Amino acid sequence: MEEQTFWQKMMAIDRRIIYAILFVFVAIVMLNPIGLPIEISRDTEIYYNVVEELAETGEVLWLDAAFGPGSWGELGPMIEATLRHAFDRGVPVIGMAMWEQGGRMFATALNNVLEDPQYDHIEYGEDVVNLGFRPGGAGVVLRSATDDVYETFRGVDHDGNPLDDMPLAMQTERLHPDYVGHAVVYESGSPGGPVYVDYVHEPTGLEMSVGIIAMSVPGAKVYQDAGQYVGILPGATGCAQYELLIDHPGYAVMTQDVISLGMVFVTLLIILGNVGWLMTRQQAQ
Amino acid sequence: MRKELPLLITTVFGLLMVFGRWFWLGQLWGIESITDQWIIISNGFAVAIGVVNLTQLHGRNVQRRREHWPYSLVLIVAMYGYMAIALYETVEGPTATWLYDGLFTPIGSAMFALIAFYITSAAYRVFRVRTREATVLMICAVITMLGMAPIGEVLISGWHSVAEWGMDVPVSAAFRGITIGARLGFMATAMRIILGLERAHLGGYGAS
Amino acid sequence: MLNPLMILADLPPPTWGIFAEGQVIPFLFGTAFVVVVYVLISRARAGEPIPEIRKIAGLDAVDEAIGRATEMGRPVHFGPGIGAVSNAQTIAAFAVLGYVAKMCAQYDTQLIQTNRNIYVYAVNEEIVKQSYLEAGRPDAYNPDDVRYISGFQWAYCAGVLGIMEREKPAANIMYGSWFAETMIFLEVGNIVGAIQIGATTNTAQLPFFIAAADYTLIGEEMFAASAYISKEPVLRGTVVGQDIFRILIFAIIIIGTILQQIDPEENPLARILTEF
Secondary structure (H helix, E strand, O other): OOOOHHHHHHHOOHHHHHHHHHHHHHHHHHOOOOOOOOOHHHHHHHHHHHHHHHHHHHHHHEEEOOOOHHHHHHHHHHHHHHHHHHHOOOOEEEEOOOOHHHHHHHHHHHHHHHHHHHOOOOOOOOOOEEEEEEOOOHHHHHHHHHOOHHHHHOOOOOOOOOOOOOOOHHOOOOOOOOOOOEEEEEEEOOOOOHHHHHHHHHOOOOOOOEOOOHHHHHHHHHHHHOOOOEEEEEEHHHHHHHHHOOOOOOOOHHHHHHOOOOOOOOHHHHHHHHHHHHHHHHHHH | OOHHHHHHHHHHHHHHHHHHHHHHHHHHHHHHHHHHHHHHHHHHHHHHHHHHHHHHHHHHHHHHHOOOHHHHHHHHHHHHHHHHHHHOOOOOOOHHHHHHHHHHHHHHHHHHHHHHHHHHHHHHHHOOOOOOHHHHHHHHHHHHHHHHHHHHHHHHEEEEEEEHHHHHHHHHHHHHHHHHHHHHHHHHHHHHHHHOOOOOOHHHOOOO | OHHHHHHHHHHHOEEEOOOOOOHHHHHHHHHHHHHHHHHHHHHOOOOOOOOOOOOOOOHHHHHHHHHHHHHOOOOOOEEEEEEOOHHOOOOOOHHHHHHHHHHHHHOOOEEEEEEEOOHHHHHHHHHHHHHHOOOOOOHHHOOOHEEOOOHHHHHHHHHHHHHHHHHHHOOEEEEEEEOOOHHHHHHHHOOOEEEEEEEEEOOOHHHHHHOOOOEEHHHHHHHHHHHHHHHHHHHHHHHHHHHHHHHHHHHHHHHHHHHHHHHHHHHHHHHHHHHH
């Protein structure tokens, strides 16, 4: 049997070795961060300014956690950072979820933020409410916009507590510019931002933004170009920039070195794979 | 009748939705909102179909000791076990919450995290510059990938702006083209269904 | 309960007496679309010539993929995406599933059909059963091969990965609304040596399909499937109508861009489109 050349061996490498190298590589960078500088992008600045403008008008910020645990790593820190920013600037926040697991995602983010003694003054029901999830996906959003938030959520919040005891929920009768200043959808799939475009932004004119997982950013740009999304917070990188803008570097900032060096690692693999492929092809010829 | 009745219902409700969106009276009557309430209600019943199917399929796997039947047993125990706990103490109860937060959430995150490993493996074994187009795709991908992460700006000043321009202009233009084409496809499909021309959803692949 | 008075309070007065605000152009556009499609269908029914649909390599590859699975004695996996039953991409998948099921029935090849949405599962079960019947092989239909996995995205993903690892399909057809799970499915399909065909309009996932699948249907190609597969002139008429409107939309975009350059403040086309 003919002995395999170096490149042939390289091309036949067990994929588990690649997985192991990636794991070790990520672990080393995680444990020894190098602190690469993070530049603030235009998109993140626009998103930041949305909350700043609400602070001036005192209007409600409506957040929709349209994701599950799988996307928590990218989208969870976005909600936490937005809540911190809103609480710092006195912006009231209402949360809901188009995804079944989203209500819990929002609750986890809220609990994480409220554990910080800095936010001891925040009153649930007055400064923030988590409406949670109701079955119906897009239908729930449509009813909140055209009908009545209280009725749509059957008069209870995520934990089943009556909305009647929550002044913020009672004042916010509808998902409409008359009651809400801006809506943000944290999106990892469908239903997501486009539901708000169809059922809220277009019919009522309510301004909206999205926080979105990195791989879906190009698809969201189309909506921003058309003027339907005001801001886009793009993935963990956008979230890291936002954390820096609110002066509270957190989980997303921690991941930036890993993302950067992970990209370099993938690029090197692409180059190596192609060189190997060309070499084995040449040898075969 | 087995096909005619569903076709009639589809057409009537399709036209009703069009009326609810385009016409003033339709919006006044809140037709979209009413039909969405019906969808919410019917979604609740749909869960039962899923439970029945899972029970039948995996129940048979266990009963007949088919290959890998222990996995089916795990599924049945997990499904009915969680259901029983949630019914006993509600889904917000301590055990249900503990199971959800301690098991479901990390497993979901782990599944998503697998993408990193699979993309890395695919980068090495699948992404080949076989043609000129593939070479252009690869170069653009590397520029965007490194440019959108902090490292791009560290390597070459202004790299981030180039990557951002790439996302904002050529990528957006191409995606808009695809989106417009797809939306027209959506519309043509909707039209075929309302007019009763598309019957694939009623079984078989034949048309009118 | 619905409150008409609340809606009435916000509802702007009707345009031209009957239309809701901003709905005149959509109405005219939709009506014109129906008229064009009707004319083309009438022509097709009368036996008059209408344009052919160009070759779609991804759909032709379906035959190749099923043939390969048959030769290898391994199953075919068909995933209709993770979208709802009302998603146009899911509906497009129904037509292809019917075709795939019929082919599998004829060749006596196992078809594993997995679902995330319960309504989609119910429809697919009916489609597969009906296709086996049309192929004259109702006895070969196995209800256990049409499977509802889970309503949760990642649970569905994990379930399908397990099936692919254990049952090693020789063909993996992913036709529908796909999201972040795309690359995972494609890589596992690659590991088990499946020929892979992907189709979606979800732009964020298209690069993954192009890079890792053997054949990809991009954007609107997937909506031509029912017409392409069934070879029905009536359905072909709707695809041609779609193309006529594509030309019309791009003409509007070009005219609008020119008018915008002439006078950015007063673009009559933009005014008509936004006001009506």
